[in-house]
Amino acid sequence: MSECQDRRGKRRSHFRNTLILTDKQHGTSFPVRMCNASEDGLFFEADNRFAPGAQIYVMAPGSCEVDQAKVVWCREILDPHAPGYRVGATFPNTLVH
Numbered sequence: 001m002s003e004c005q006d007r008r009g010k011r012r013s014h015f016r017n018t019l020i021l022t023d024k025q026h027g028t029s030f031p032v033r034m035c036n037a038s039e040d041g042l043f044f045e046a047d048n049r050f051a052p053g054a055q056i057y058v059m060a061p062g063s064c065e066v067d068q069a070k071v072v073w074c075r076e077i078l079d080p081h082a083p084g085y086r087v088g089a090t091f092p093n094t095l096v097h
Contacts, residue, residue, distance in 0.1 A: 042091065
C-alpha cells in the first residue's frame with residue numbers, strides 16, 4: 001500500500017486493527033481496518049463507501065468508549081485483489097492516548 005502525502009498537523013501512529021464504525025444518519029455498523037490515527041484524525045480501509053461529510057461513530061471492539069468523527073475524503077482502492085475504499089476522517093475528541 002502506498003502512503004499519501006502527509007498533510008496532517010499531528011503525528012500519526014500506525015496501527016493495523018479492526019474498528020467498528022456506525023453511520024450516524026443510518027445507524028448501520030461496519031467493521032473497518034484502521035491504518036493510522038492521530039490526535040485529530042483517522043485513516044482506515046473499508047468495504048463500504050463513506051460520503052465526505054458523513055458523521056460516524058468509531059469504537060474499538062471490546063471497548064465501551066465511542067468517538068464521533070466526520071468523513072473528510074473517501075477514495076476507491078483500485079487493486080482488484082483488495083477492493084474497497086480508503087477513508088480519512090477527523091474527530092474533535094482524542095482517539096489515540
